[in-house]
Amino acid sequence: FSLETCRIMIAMLDRDHTGKMGFNAFKELWAALNAWKENFMTVDQDGSGTVEHHELRQAIGLMGYRLSPQTLTTIVKRYSKNGRIFFDDYVACCVKLRALTDFFRKRDHLQQGSANFVYDDCGGMNVINFEHLDTERPESVCKSD
Numbered sequence: 001f002s003l004e005t006c007r008i009m010i011a012m013l014d015r016d017h018t019g020k021m022g023f024n025a026f027k028e029l030w031a032a033l034n035a036w037k038e039n040f041m042t043v044d045q046d047g048s049g050t051v052e053h054h055e056l057r058q059a060i061g062l063m064g065y066r067l068s069p070q071t072l073t074t075i076v077k078r079y080s081k082n083g084r085i086f087f088d089d090y091v092a093c094c095v096k097l098r099a100l101t102d103f104f105r106k107r108d109h110l111q112q113g114s115a116n117f118v119y120d121d122c123g124g125m126n127v128i129n130f131e132h133l134d135t136e137r138p139e140s141v142c143k144s145d
Contacts, residue, residue, distance in 0.1 A: 002088050002092075005088050008096065009029055009033075009091070009095055011099075012098065012099050013029055032094075033091065036090065036094045039059050040059065042059075042062070043062070048084070049086070050085055050087075051090060052080075052083055052084055052085070053076050053083065056072065056076060056093075060072070063097075065097060
């Protein structure tokens with residue numbers, strides 16, 4: 001994995017903000033990586049080792065996310081190289097989707113797909129890159145089944 005992907009994987013599970021990962025967090029990461037790898041291999045229909053836009057839509061759906069077409073297009077633009085997403089970038093995308101969803105769910109107290117939070121709540125979101133999100137429809141990134 002790239003250094004950046006390693007950093008965001010650690011940050012996703014760094015609950016005590018030490019910059020380190022204990023054994024239990026590592027086991028959780030390993031399980032997530034295996035699930036993402038299985039998902040990736042399932043949707044890589046042509047066996048190219050990459051996923052394309054339509055395959056990414058299927059992969060994200062299999063993970064339980066419902067994203068708007070605009071958000072999916074934004075993700076593809078951010079993570080693809082010539083329209084293809086390699087596994088490292090796929091993992092980075094999965095990490096960021098999971099972290100953003102976890103952040104949102106903690107604030108969606110009624111589990112109705114909406115949350116209120118103050119700007120300072122976002123300060124701890126060093127794992128997420130907000131510049132590429134669909135700001136008109138943030139719920140489209142955060143909702144999951």
